[in-house]
Amino acid sequence: MNDTMIDVEDFRREARAWIAANLEPRERVRAGRVVGEVTTHEQIDEARALQRKLFDGGYAGISYPAEYGGRGLTPAHEQAFREEAAGYVTPDFGVVGVVTMGAIGRSIAEHASPEFCRRHIPAILRGDEMWCQFYSEPEAGSDLAGIRTRATRDGDRWVISGSKIWSSGAYLADWAMCLARTDWDVPKHRGLTWFAIPCDAKGVTIRQIRQINGGAEFCEEFLDEVEVTEDDIIGEVNRGWAVTQTMLVYERGAGETATPTEPRALAPDLVALARRVGRIEDPAARQAIARAHINDYAQFHLGRRIADRLEHSHNPDHAVAAYSKLAAGVYTPLRARLGMEIGGPAALAWAIGDEAEGRPALDYLNGRRISIAAGTNEVQRNGIGERVLGLPREPSFDTNKAFNEVLRNARNWDGKVG
Amino acid sequence: MDSDATEDQRALLDVSVRFMEETCPPAVVRDAERRDAAFAAGYRSQAAELGWFSMLVPEALGGGSLSGNGVLDAALIAYLRGGRLQPGAFVGTNVVADAIARAGGARLQAEVLPALVAGEASAAWALAATAGAGSPAAGVDARTDGTGGLVLSGAKTAVLDVEPGGWLLVTASSPDGPVQAVVAADAPGVGIVALDSLDLSRRFSEVRLDGVVVAADAVLGDAGSTAALVDHQLAVAATLLAAECVGAMDAEFAMTLQYAKDRIAFGRPIGSFQAIKHVLADTSLAVEMSKAITLAAARTLGSQDDHGPAAASMAKALVGDSAIDLAQNCFQVFGGIGYTWEHDQHLYLRRVTSDAGLFGDAAWHREHLCQLSGI
DSSP states (O other), rough: OOOOOOOHHHHHHHHHHHHHHHOOOSSSOOOTSSSSOOOHHHHHHHHHHHHHHHHHHHHHHTOOOOTTTTTTOOOHHHHHHHHHHHBBBBOHHHHHHHIIIIIEEEEEHHHHHHHHHHHHHHHHHHHHHOOEEEEOTTTTTGGGGGGEEEEEETTEEEEEEEEEOOOOTGGGSSSEEEEESSSSOGGGGSSSSEEETTSSSTTTTEEOOTTTTSSEEEEEEEEEEEEEEGGGGGSSSTBBHHHHHHHHHHHHGGGGSSSSSSSSSSOHHHHHHHHHHTTTTOOOHHHHHHHHHHHHHHHHHHHHHHHHHHHHHHHOGGGGGHHHHHHHHHHHHHHHHHHHHHEEEEEEEEOOOOOHHHHHHHHHTEEEEHHHHHOOOOHHHHIIIIIIIIIOOOOOSSSOHHHHHHHHHTTTTTTTOO | OOTTTTHHHHHHHHHHHHHHHHSSSSSHHOGGGGGHHHHHHHHHHHHHHHTTTTTOOOGGTOOOOOOOOOHHHHHHHHHHHHHOOOOHHHHHHHHHHHHHHHHOOIIIIIIIIIHHHSSSOOOEEEEOOOOSOTTTTTTEEEOSSSSOOOEEEEEEEEEOOOOOOOOOEEEEHHHTTTEEEEEESSTTTEEEEEEEOOOOSEEEEEEEEEEEEEEEEGESSOOHHHHHHHHHHHHHHHHHHHHHHHHHHHHHEEEHHHHHEEEEETTEGGGGGGHHHHHHHHHHHHHHHHHHHHHHHHHHHHOTTHHHHHHHHHHHHHHHHHHHHHHHHHHHHHGGGGGGGTTHHHHHHHHHHHHHHHTTTTHHHHHHHHTTTTT
């Protein structure tokens, strides 16, 4: 922070005036939903135009460094803008936008070279570059450091081969941030490097995966001798794990902004559902509604408490962000179950094409996404147990062995320790 | 619990902790015999000097709070009390003082209220009945005596910390709806029957009222305002009791966490096993959510925000369920040692389970939330 930084409330007033003059009021605000379904390139282009407007007005990347096109202010300023803009149409890139402006943009700003940042961050904030993560693999999910995509140096080029999966919105993205193994003869965390790859580079194949909800937001990728250069490295060669940790902090924090305002009205969607199925007087349905709402309310205040703690601590412990992620991972599927309970048979079968009536079932199918994606509930529990509560780690079989050897040993697993 | 406490609040909290640790350390908590009437009176008057019973009473009536949000100040004290399993009519006296300040007539405000604030007497809210589905007015019937007074008959149970020379706030049902009166615990026709209880750190009584005559100037509010006042009292009681409960949860969790680090089995601390680690992580999430929701309720309720009663019911419901889960999980982590009388585990199990059930259990507050929300 510097002495000349604009006060949050002054900034809020300034933002309010700009928003009123430049953005369109939203016709109806969908309760509890900030990120919309964005599935087409046309929607992305629409969002780019609006993002450009924010960027030119000085309201893109409010808490990003000014030298890279941001405003150089604090998360509190960012939050003030979000609150002021809540009733207006703002750029919606869907999940690809959340990843780009959140985990990826922040990781780049913290770890990439100044040249790399100058090349990419202003383009991100303008909406010109959407990014995705080439991160998980078919054989590496929770054990992220166990990825097997290989990057080999060839003169001043790097050649990358392997396969990636669960990349949100990759088919809509312009660039990918890709984790690859650059040294197989050291323990798993020490041989990793991050690369920037253009999604249309030769050798990159991106396929949408059809999901249980009928959508196809997640993608899988095949990397077949994709060539990049030294300039495309984010962070340092073989030190990629440090970047990963930054990325995970921002990914886990992403849930916190899901509900920007305190939920006061009693679970409106579930109340409407109970009325529709004639169960608003039914004590079991009323208990379910109250349960869901109380959890929503508690999650909101947990998120706010953790954000305050991180903001006001001199030595913030980012491990506490796992609480928000775990709460979302536990209570989102529970809420979906409560919806199914309230809905009864009407939640099991409904008029063809009626999205409102099909909503409880859709929420039910989607409920466990947050308990699996971006760090499973179990990974969060380990993080809380070890990094917040200070419990001892499980014995590990792979942290001190060369990764090559780890794979060989695992294939011949005999259950013996050491 | 509240890391942004002001300097004034911090000073009050520090001196309150010293008072509790000197006056009622664990050995006294464990020994009911040592907590006789003389102990209760001494504890109460020292607590009153710290301002424990003035926070919900306006300055004009001899009270005052440090931060301007008396509910928040009281909740911070309650949290510290819970962690140390403190006895005494803290919640009851504050709820009744608040009710008298809001709706009491001249005599109650001139005679009873100053005694409560000064710690000369305590008060208990006689609310629960054995039957009646948790309705606050159940168990005691009131008929009017023609001069604005009431005649009360019936019984209330699980009344918390009725102390000698203390006052009772009785919520009763009348043909015109709920009514409330402030009655001396030793008034003619009032019988106080000590009960055995799950919680060993507090005392519970049955209050029997046999044609107790209450003068008009001891009746709180009128037919039009009583229901709202009862809702307010419930919100205050729920918030303060939730705060005490969170204090006890926090202390019990800390004790359990340490045990999981110290206890060795199969060649390693048991806290290194995911089966234990994950239970503790979930339990710690429950503690964090309980703290967050209780502070939100105290801040909201104490700032004349209309959402206060809803927030209080949400806190009471979430904390109640979380506390019982926590107590069960901690017990399981301790294993056999937790089943011994000497170990403190059971004191917390008993206390938080009682906290969860008093002044409306989780299911009651969920239904209340629906009603407050207009469905």
